[in-house]
Structure formats: structure tokens, C-alpha cells
Amino acid sequence: MKFFPKLSVIITLIMMVVLPVNSMAQDKTIKRKVAIGRFSNETQYAKGLFYDKENDPIRKQALDILSSKLAASEKFILLEREDLDVLVAEVGKGMNKIGADYLILGSITEFGRKAEGQQKVFSSTKTQTVEAGVSIRLVEAATGLIIYSDEAKGYAETTTKQTMGLGGTAGFDATLSDKAISAALSQLVENIINKCMDKPWRSYILSNEDGSYIISGGASQGLAAGDTFNVYKKGKIVKNPQTGIDIELPGQKLGSVTVVSSYGDTPETEISFCTYTGQPLDAENLGNYYISDK
Numbered sequence: 001m002k003f004f005p006k007l008s009v010i011i012t013l014i015m016m017v018v019l020p021v022n023s024m025a026q027d028k029t030i031k032r033k034v035a036i037g038r039f040s041n042e043t044q045y046a047k048g049l050f051y052d053k054e055n056d057p058i059r060k061q062a063l064d065i066l067s068s069k070l071a072a073s074e075k076f077i078l079l080e081r082e083d084l085d086v087l088v089a090e091v092g093k094g095m096n097k098i099g100a101d102y103l104i105l106g107s108i109t110e111f112g113r114k115a116e117g118q119q120k121v122f123s124s125t126k127t128q129t130v131e132a133g134v135s136i137r138l139v140e141a142a143t144g145l146i147i148y149s150d151e152a153k154g155y156a157e158t159t160t161k162q163t164m165g166l167g168g169t170a171g172f173d174a175t176l177s178d179k180a181i182s183a184a185l186s187q188l189v190e191n192i193i194n195k196c197m198d199k200p201w202r203s204y205i206l207s208n209e210d211g212s213y214i215i216s217g218g219a220s221q222g223l224a225a226g227d228t229f230n231v232y233k234k235g236k237i238v239k240n241p242q243t244g245i246d247i248e249l250p251g252q253k254l255g256s257v258t259v260v261s262s263y264g265d266t267p268e269t270e271i272s273f274c275t276y277t278g279q280p281l282d283a284e285n286l287g288n289y290y291i292s293d294k
Contacts (some may be wrong), residue, residue: 030201030219035100037077039063045111064118065182067106069189077267099268107131132180148195154183200294205286218262218270227259229291254279
């Protein structure tokens with residue numbers, strides 16, 4: 001009877017050694033913060049005398065569909081900023097005022113619809129078709145670099161048939177617009193997800209309070225007590241003479257932080273308190289360091 005308690009203790013000890021909790025070895029996925037801005041309608045469709053760019057129905061359709069597809073992946077936190085169009089100009093100027101890891105810029109480049117009919121002696125058919133073209137650019141907010149750019153087309157159609165005067169006589173099917181735009185975006189969303197998740201997650205040290213380091217990010221991104229991340233000193237910035245673009249060289253690993261607790265009500269305001277082990281950090285210049293999950 002005494003054998004089973006001893007066996008359970010041995011199993012518990014083995015699990016504590018073999019299965020560490022919340023370590024970087026688990027390759028934990030941290031949600032990326034993404035903001036969608038400047039999704040515009042570049043076509044002439046529905047642009048009449050009283051056209052309102054902010055209330056463009058095609059633009060809103062594309063924005064809603066893209067947001068829904070990204071949210072469904074459960075890999076992103078979508079940020080909504082009323083002043084996003086103004087802040088887009090600040091991307092890559094040394095300070096990420098948007099509060100996002102990535103910025104998505106998109107546009108409807110093509111949109112058209114047509115209806116074709118075929119009349120026979122005892123029957124008639126009507127086919128409605130919508131074609132939509134979408135262009136997407138994915139921008140790294142910290143650098144302003146475009147890391148992915150592509151475009152795709154989507155189609156949707158429906159057919160109604162009448163026989164001896166019986167059958168459908170409906171007007172234009174408005175849902176075809178959604179279906180065509182959705183079909184185009186579906187071809188791009190997987191690449192957007194892969195590009196964002198392939199790049200290491202980054203956070204930054206905000207402050208040092210009584211030996212505890214405060215970093216940006218919290219529970220909504222997936223950070224939890226016990227999680228450990230690497231600390232790097234930023235690499236030197238060099239300019240490519242061919243493109244004129246500033247490039248940050250690989251950073252130097254100095255140590256690691258371990259999350260103790262997280263606070264904050266929204267993804268934009270979440271912070272985590274961490275302990276630090278490694279080479280000494282310059283408390284007066286914490287902006288020279290960054291946190292990474294790789």
C-alpha cells in the first residue's frame with residue numbers, strides 16, 4: 001500500500017525536471033499588434049457627385065472582411081485608432097507612435113459587375129458577376145519598411161433561371177460584392193499571417209523600478225508569469241547607399257527577462273513587470289535595448 005505514494009512522488013519530480021513551465025523552449029506564440037489604415041477605393045465605382053470617401057461602402061466592406069479574417073486566425077490584436085491616418089506619416093521615424101508591430105495598407109484597385117442573359121423559347125437565364133482586385137502592403141511600424149506587397153483578384157457570380165415565366169426575377173445580388181472582395185483577400189491573408197509570425201516578436205523596456213524591469217505587452221498578447229525572453233542591445237544603424245534606407249544590424253544578446261506579473265486594461269496600455277539576469281544594462285538609456293522571443 002505504501003508503494004503508490006512513493007511512485008507518485010517520483011513521477012512528480014520527473015515531470016518537474018523534464019517539463020519546464022513557460023520557457024522559451026516551448027516556442028510560445030505571442031500575438032502581434034496590427035493596425036489597418038488607409039484601405040481605400042481607387043476605382044471609379046459608386047463615385048458620384050456626392051461621393052464621401054470616409055463612407056465609401058466598398059472601402060468599408062474590404063476593411064471589415066480583412067479585419068474578420070485576421071481576427072479569426074487568433075494570432076493578432078487589431079488596434080483601432082481614430083487618428084491612424086495622421087500617425088501613418090510617423091512610421092519609421094524612430095518612434096512607433098501607432099503602438100502596433102505592423103501596419104496594413106490596402107486598396108481596392110478593380111471593381112466591376114455585369115449581368116448577362118440568355119433567352120430561349122421556353123426559358124431564360126440571367127448571370128450576375130462581380131470582379132474585385134485588392135492590393136495589400138504590410139509595413140513594419142518600427143522601421144517603415146514594406147515587408148510584403150501583393151495583389152489578388154476575386155470573382156463571384158450567381159445565376160437565376162425562368163421556365164415558362166416561372167423562376168427567380170431578383171435584381172442585382174448585393175452579397176456578390178462581399179464574396180468577390182473576400183475571395184481576393186483570402187489569397188493574401190495567409191501570406192500576411194506568415195510574414196508577421198515569421199519575424200521575431202519584439203517588445204521594449206519602458207522603465208526600471210526598484211530593480212524590476214517594466215516591458216510593453218501583457219496578457220492579451222499571451223504573456224504570462226514565468227515566461228522568459230531574450231534581451232538585446234540594438235545593433236548599429238547603417239544606411240544603404242543604393243536605396244537610402246536605414247538598416248539596423250543584428251543586436252547583441254545581453255541576458256534575459258522573466259515575467260513576474262502583467263497589468264493594463266487594453267492592449268495599448270498593457271505592461272509586464274520582469275526580473276532580469278545578464279550583463280548590466282544602462283538604466284539611463286533603456287531605449288538602446290529590446291526584448292525578443294528568439
